[in-house]
Amino acid sequence: MQYKWYRILNYWSVRNISGPKPIPLFGNTLSPILRPKPLVELEWYKTYGPIYGKYNCGKPELSVADPVLLKQILVKDFHKFRNRGVAKVDDVVFANIFLAIDDDWKRMRAIASPLFSTGKLKHMCPVINECCDNFLAALDRDVSTGRTEVELKQVMAAYTVDVIGKCVFSVDTDSYCDPNNPFTTKANWILKHFTTSSSALLTNILPTFLTKRLAAIGSSNIMFFKHLSKRLISERKNAAKKPNDFLQYFTDMKIEDNNTTTTTGADSVATDELMIEKRALSAVLKKKKLTTDEAIAQTIVFFIAGYETTATALAYCTYELALNPDIQDRLVAETREAFSENTGDIDYETVIRLPLLDAVISETLRKYPPGINPLRKAAEDVMLTTGTDGLTFKVEKGTNVEIPVYAIHHSPDNYSDAFIFKPDRFLPQNRHNIKPYTYLPFGAGPRHCIGMRFALLMAKLAMVKLIRQFRFYRLPTTDVPVVFTAGRLTVHSCSLRVGVEKR
Template identity: 30%
Template sequence: MWWWIVAAVAAAAATLWYWLMICPQKYWLKRGVKPRTSGFLLGDNLGIFLGRQSLVEMVEVVYKSCPNTRYSGTYQFFRPSLLVKDPDLIKQITVKDFDHFLDHRSLIPEDSEPLWSKNLFALTGKAWRDMRSTLSPAFTSSKMKHIFTLISQNGEQFVNHFLKKDEKLITVEMKDIFTRFTNDIIASAAFGIECDSLSNRNNEFYLMGKETTNFSGFRKIFSFFLIMLIPKVAKLLKMTMFSQEVNNFFTTIVKSSIRSREQLGIVRPDMIHLLLEARKNGLKHEETQPAQDTGFATVQESEIHKDPKNAKAEITDQDMTSQALIFFFAGFESVSAVMCFMAHELAVNPEVQERLIREIDETLEGCKSGVTYEALLGMKYMDMVVSETMRKWPNPVVDRICTKAYTIEPKLPHEKPVHLKVNDAVWIPVFGIHRDPEYYPEPDKFDPERFNDENKVNINPYTYMPFGAGPRNCIGSRFALLEIKALFFYVLSHFEIVPVEKTQIPLVLSKKKLNMTAENGFWLGLKRRSKV
């Protein structure tokens, strides 16, 4: 008799296993979508989980795995995602039919990380639309011009630290010094706090930034995937992305800043001030956009965010803390990463750096008392170099979640209608597209001339997406571009960036971290320029 019981239990277990583990891997086949053969259970994340592949490498592999298709199926563990590669289809999903794809995938459940769930990236549906429209005027060109003063001050502080060393060649790890620079800018421009993280290396603000953006090591990666995929289990195990210490630190800083400003009438041209103005009186878009913008990579704000009728969000102290935290999160890690890759490319492409330095010197000659906002944004070659850096080293992937049932109609002979259901995920493999020779000949070559006046007009906007696409693009593109350009302006005014013994050529990406970074660090030299 007991054999029957054992057999029944085994059959039930096998059925459950098939239903939970095997069926999801057939999700795209059943819908007529060609899937990539992926690692069992872990899906396309197998190489990342085992430390054999970086996120960038995984994205490039899945992008190339199904050639001559507009889309293909991929799996993140056992969760299916539709990988969309065709520029026209990307435009359809992110712009024309945006109402069907309003949201990002929720990385962290609200009850697991309340502070995270209130930020602009994590908000969904109407809550996101209202908050985006409320905050949108805070990131326009005119507001960035005011914040440029704070960025410029930090740029001077940064370069003066190295000028004081009075050495001809200073060997530095770029990720270390650039995260300290972006940390100080965000502390100043977002939180109203003055830092000097190069001199005071262990200041609390910087240490909290490191803790917030650290995604290295098996435990962090495991926690991230567990929280994202099985949030109930993660909650049971009391796993969180941010420690209580981090939450308390940023909450205290923002609340303290708000109280002191309201009580003492302090006005400072930073993000807290703009958020307070949005809370009190609301902010309005300029009637006309200035002719000069932060660069080719700048994403333009959708008209739906400019309509004051959509700006209905009430901004609480927690909302302000959440926006400041995501501002910090993006700036500390993402912007410093772009700076690292740009420094590396300038070091290994000296002819590009020489031309950029000539433009900087010419710009300085035309400025009587330091570089101005208008002069910095008027530098064409600077913009070409930054644009090419973000082409070659972009954020690897952009995601959207289907919020209303949607059908992708067939266009190619082998296609049939693909019916996407609510909560189906769409992946846009930005890194794969930016490295596709169909769009960018010799894609591994660093060539700023792709973005000269003659060539950039021929670039399809949906093959160049360093800040995403459509109404859900990155709200902070102007700020990011401004601080990148300012940093290199100040550095190259006094130094050349050169390879040193520890420089890894060619650069190899780390397989041990989720974020895109160099395997052995970004070791380069700051060589003091000899000016005539």
């Protein structure tokens, strides 16, 4: 037995790839349970460099932060790294675009991409605006009657649950006044399950029958969304007018001949990525529709993937503005001009183009990347050559490659003063200094975050309106720096509490 573990856990050392010391059964999975994952990741990156080997229990995994290799893995050799190496959980969950593999993923991605075209986003703008205005009115009522502090994660989640609930299912959740509504509580449970280091560990070490028991507990939360979707589909069948939401889109969906693609927003890589994305999705897709289960699985994953990530981005953004009043003042000045004198509101074209707003959100996503780390599984043996020292090595078929985004965003090789909030580095005149494949909050390549443009629109609209109406400031009790939670796979913090007052 001991020899078996010795052999397994020497996988990287015999290949001359260094990495943190693993222990039998657990590999390197205990460190991110006992300490916050971003900090563990950064420590390993500093100690072992941009490429190191680690073990997910007994399974070797490669961590890659070298920008040249990242381009190869995420874009150039995408066909060899097209799937995420995530264990199959259960069929309802697995039928979604995030977990789907090979041709199923291509079909789902090609079907879902047009949801985030400019036309569709413009169409969503009034819906987002309405949720935002309701959210601001509720906050305004509280602040007018004496509220002086906000727990940012909680308030921002109230806004994003409302937006995503409306866009995906056409439901009104009113989460600010009703924070314990089932959409929030069920989604939180599912998210916690998938972003907790110990859940990942248990899935790896427990016998299958126990993992299934655990999944069954979780499935009651997933079932809430499944039953809701089924009920809505059935109610809408004979309705004269059908709502214009994601659920209806997926239920009706037939793939269009000209696939609409989205870009990652990073100018320097956009052309390459667009070409590869088009090629990745251009194969002849025989089955051009989604099954009902697949349609439901997409709506669930869009709800789950979209609401917490965007709420986290908004929470950290407001936190940094509270800590940096000079930047908050500059942003207020920029956005003041942007509201129309006639309508008193701000339109889609204007909000997406405000340079400082874009820079502030980009810098927030650099300092606190809210997503879980992109993961890719080698579909065949692949030879990789590093950009730093030209070292060539083989990644064997079936090996998972993880991209340590937090460490990449905090490496002094990529960003000066990496721990300081400096939005100016993302202003149009400075943006060219950002090295390609060192800014990855949404991943990159054909499998980057499909909801990126929607998330940015949601975040920008909220930010612009929030700081127009309220001033946020640091309290003596505000955690500085942020205290990340141990045991979570994301930049989850224990508390993000700041002061708030009306302007």
